[in-house]
Amino acid sequence: MKYPLFTRILTGVIVFGLFLAPAGAVDAQSSQPAQVGVLQPLEVAPGTLVEVPVSIENASELYAIDFELQFNSVVLTAEDADPNTPGIQAGFGQFLDAGLVLYNEIDLVKGTVRFAMSQVNPAEAKSGDGILFVIYFKAVKAGVSPLTVTNLQLASRTGLELASNAVNSTLTVAAGAVLPAATSIPVQNPTAMIQLPTPAPTAIPTATPAVTATSAVQPTADMTTGNSTDPAVQSVAIPQVQNQGEAKPFLVENWWIVLIAALAVVILGVYLRTIRKSSS
Numbered sequence: 624m625k626y627p628l629f630t631r632i633l634t635g636v637i638v639f640g641l642f643l644a645p646a647g648a649v650d651a652q653s654s655q656p657a658q659v660g661v662l663q664p665l666e667v668a669p670g671t672l673v674e675v676p677v678s679i680e681n682a683s684e685l686y687a688i689d690f691e692l693q694f695n696s697v698v699l700t701a702e703d704a705d706p707n708t709p710g711i712q713a714g715f716g717q718f719l720d721a722g723l724v725l726y727n728e729i730d731l732v733k734g735t736v737r738f739a740m741s742q743v744n745p746a747e748a749k750s751g752d753g754i755l756f757v758i759y760f761k762a763v764k765a766g767v768s769p770l771t772v773t774n775l776q777l778a779s780r781t782g783l784e785l786a787s788n789a790v791n792s793t794l795t796v797a798a799g800a801v802l803p804a805a806t807s808i809p810v811q812n813p814t815a816m817i818q819l820p821t822p823a824p825t826a827i828p829t830a831t832p833a834v835t836a837t838s839a840v841q842p843t844a845d846m847t848t849g850n851s852t853d854p855a856v857q858s859v860a861i862p863q864v865q866n867q868g869e870a871k872p873f874l875v876e877n878w879w880i881v882l883i884a885a886l887a888v889v890i891l892g893v894y895l896r897t898i899r900k901s902s903s
Contacts, residue, residue: 660790718753
């Protein structure tokens with residue numbers, strides 16, 4: 624599943640970073656696509672807490688990533704890497720530099736892990752192999768959980784999508800399984816990341832049912848309690864309206880997003896015009 628909205632936002636963020644980037648930067652493409660996912664199958668005993676790295680191999684000029692993974696929420700649950708932030712997050716690996724985070728969330732009901740972030744200037748694009756982030760899974764019951772990559776997008780510093788292959792794996796929970804001894808995977812301090820606000824769904828207002836009054840009905844009502852002695856009036860519910868104030872539009876409250884987007888559009892136009900002039 625692709626996320627075009629994320630692609631547009633991420634491209635704007637990256638291009639905005641070019642405003643301070645050194646001139647003449649050129650993307651270098653590898654002939655082989657990068658491999659991203661849980662690269663080795665794992666097997667653990669029930670009740671075991673296991674660090675599951677999401678890694679990349681053969682990266683070339685990587686600057687940003689959007690990644691989603693599906694797991695079996697009956698077999699596995701996950702623990703939080705950042706107790707100071709609401710929700711359940713993965714740990715941020717050391718391959719990419721800390722930057723802007725759009726998504727870092729684990730949904731234990733749906734069984735999904737979503738991680739989307741970009742480095743920021745003056746961070747350099749990264750090439751080679753490394754760990755992008757770490758999921759702290761806990762085995763709940765015996766069974767096999769697929770670790771399936773359902774979305775993968777890599778981007779260069781200029782917002783160009785990089786070639787990549789998703790690597791699917793499995794995590795087997797079985798009695799008597801012994802996890803090989805390993806040192807804890809190092810992760811970065813979550814406070815080094817800048818969390819961007821994610822668009823919240825807009826509530827759709829519901830219409831208030833119209834109440835038709837007739838002059839033929841003369842109810843006798845207690846004005847304090849709203850109870851009427853007339854059965855025809857008792858069957859009508861009178862809505863209680865509360866004045867909650869006018870809600871401000873999302874972009875008014877978050878004006879800086881509009882500013883960044885506007886600057887990104889201007890810079891992108893200048894960048895594309897420069898490319899066309901140099902090619903001609």
